[in-house]
Amino acid sequence: MNYSFEYLDIILLAMIAGFIFLRLRGILGKRSGYEDDISNSFPHDMPEMKAAEKKQNYRNFDETAKKDFIKGAKMAYETIITNFSKGSIKEIKSLLDKKVLSQFQEAISNREKNGIKSETTFIGINSAEIKNHEQKGNMLEVTVDFISEIISCNRDKDSKILTGDPEKVKKVYDTWRFSKNLNSNDPNWLLIETNI
16 A cells, blocks of 8 residues: 555645745734734713703704704605505504504505505605794694605516506605604604695
8 A cells, every 4th residue: 555645645735834824924924022002092081962962952943953853854754755665564663653553554454455565766856945843831843845866666466466556666746744752862753744
């Protein structure tokens, strides 16, 4: 028997291990003993935010508050439209008033019962403008006019198009009313009315 191949295998594996070791050392480097303690390089204390910065004051509803509100309203609008289309009510439950939540659940239930599948592609919001705002006790209600672009259609269980066009972008005009309890720490506004 010839055992020279076994020795050749061991030598070949040792060369491969050496090559890998040298490559790792070249990539990762080696400790030289002069490394700085990185924990001393950064401050450990976070600066405290002032109470006014933590919570937006909507009591006077000035221009800054309006801009902040519109930014959030746009995000809420897109989130609600897309999740309602998918039938994902859990994702938007915290953004809906009980009455609107009930209406949405009923519409989704009817859609599912009739085997209708909704397809919506949200293109974007062209404009979102505050129509009016009104304070009723501790509640602030803001009505917003949205103009958006959406591709939508409804299909039956055989994928036949019932309404809409899956190829056509349509301009949608919506007026929604949002409400917020001014005494609440919850940052979310609730959608209290659609199709105003």
